[in-house]
Amino acid sequence: MGLFDSFSQIRNILKNIDLAAVHKLSQKVDLNKLMGTVSKMSEEDLAKMLKFMQAGSGDKRPKPEVNGDFYDLSKTLSAEEKAIQLKVREFMETEIKPIANEYWNKAHFPMHIIPLMAKLDICGLTYKGYGCAGKSSLLEGFIAMEMARIDSSISTFFGVHSGLAMGSIYLCGSEEQKQYWLPIMQRMEVIGAFGLTEPEVGSAAAGGLTTTCRKEGDEWVLNGQKKWIGNATFSDITIIWARNPEDNQVKGFIVRKDNPGFKAEKMEDKMALRTVQNALITLTDCRVSEVDRLQNANSFKDTANVLRMTRAGVAWQAVGCGRGAYELALKYTMKRKQFGRPIASFQLVQDLLVTMLGDLTAMQTMVHRLSQLQDGGDITDEHASLAKVFCTLRMRSIVDHARELFGGNGILLEYDIARFVADAEAIYSYEGTKEINSLIVGRAITGESAFV
Known part of the structure; x- marks a missing residue:
């Protein structure tokens, strides 16, 4: 100089x-x-x-950008993929963030966002053909993360429709079923739900479904109940999984909302994912045409193929929830002043922030590799289960530290973090509890099954 x-x-x-x-x-x-x-x-x-003089004059270095992608993993996306990621981020920032707390607090779903989301052209992103883009699982993971980074409820809505409902048809439907349903679902002209869990059957779904199906001529008659079914209060179709007592095998059905004998009641008073419209479904002699039976769903193994694919998406969701909480906390500590200084300048606060960032970065690198395995066709149940276990555990820790950094303001909805803390509890439990997913991994590494 x-x-x-x-x-x-x-x-x-x-x-x-x-x-x-x-x-x-x-x-x-x-x-x-x-x-x-x-x-x-x-x-x-x-x-x-x-x-x-610069140190004493207040001429500080510019504040660093608040960015939870500390290892720049998004740089592994292609330019086209990066553009899609940023398009989703802009949608979440401009359309969802301003209304997230309002709809969460009212426990209503913002129906007006569906045509806006449809314009993103991201439903069924990894499926090949049928109006779908055939993109990478890695990009799909980043999109799940971007959604959950702002609002886990919207991420869940999208995952149920694009992942569970469309995925069931893509993996288990006949060619005719795929040709008919997937293009209109990709355009979000038809919204889907996924009915597996029951009031008394959650983790034991593989061998204990109480919802039954029996064939009468060219129709199937379904009886039973399903619980916690996201989107089902307004979905046009719901994929219902039921056990056939004749062969004791699980079969899948596309049940339309106006099917006689189908009733969906909204579940009230949830403490998490309040924007998601979960339903208790009652099937009373609900008649479904053979045309609407998923032709390639003949056992629970076929159901498990869908769950394996979407469980990886839930791990990415956990990353998004954790990233959103971390970034909220970091911004808050840089603005919040105590004792005349931003609390971000205090050692104990920085220690918590670095702990959160370490957990978040570990989660990101794990799901990044998981998506690579998925894209290579090498993903297994235990791969997806380990990611779900680890990422949801670390997510819980991150949102806990984030709420701590907000102090008393952390329990006020206006600061957003309270919503993240509550929603993390749902992500921690759905798509297989920590214990069940741990046993899946345990079986793989020991060769011994500890299931009952």
């Missing part, structure tokens, strides 16, 4: 000094003599003095 540049910087610093302070300084120091001394200083000494 030349002397001219140094003097220019000193001049800029002096411009920012209060005039009253300059007057006060002139009473203690001969400013003309001081400047004469400065002009005789070596370049090295002048640089040292400049650094000292």
